[in-house]
Amino acid sequence: MLNEFFYNDKGKLPSFIESVDDFPHLKIVKLRGPIDGMTVPKVQFFLKKAQKNPMVLNKSVLLDLRKVTHVDTIAIAGILKVLSTLTQKKYKLGLVNAPEALRSQLAILRLDKIVTVFESWEKALLEIHTWNKEWE
Numbered sequence: 001m002l003n004e005f006f007y008n009d010k011g012k013l014p015s016f017i018e019s020v021d022d023f024p025h026l027k028i029v030k031l032r033g034p035i036d037g038m039t040v041p042k043v044q045f046f047l048k049k050a051q052k053n054p055m056v057l058n059k060s061v062l063l064d065l066r067k068v069t070h071v072d073t074i075a076i077a078g079i080l081k082v083l084s085t086l087t088q089k090k091y092k093l094g095l096v097n098a099p100e101a102l103r104s105q106l107a108i109l110r111l112d113k114i115v116t117v118f119e120s121w122e123k124a125l126l127e128i129h130t131w132n133k134e135w136e
Contacts, residue, residue, distance in 0.1 A: 014042050026060050026128060032067035035075040043078045059091055060131055066097035092131055096124045
């Protein structure tokens, strides 16, 4: 169904996506491995698909970065592109289990006020609950 959006042209999830959980008001995307300049073109591929199908990014997204091994500044630009796309549609993007290096990069670039980074699943779920109230 809509999760097929995340599959590449060969019908498989790309190497950097472990799983996608689709809930009524939220999509949880679990990422893995390095998220860097090699990964960003694949993300851009999905964003282009999303522009063609408005039903794909039709809810807020939570990215679980627990199994991410490396994030570079090119990947941060990709995250901002996803954030921009979601924000235009009045949806939100959150990060959970972000590596310390990523949190530091966001702070240095002064993006820590723009990108919502949750310290834990508990805090993410509480905040997402408030997002849900906004939809009612």
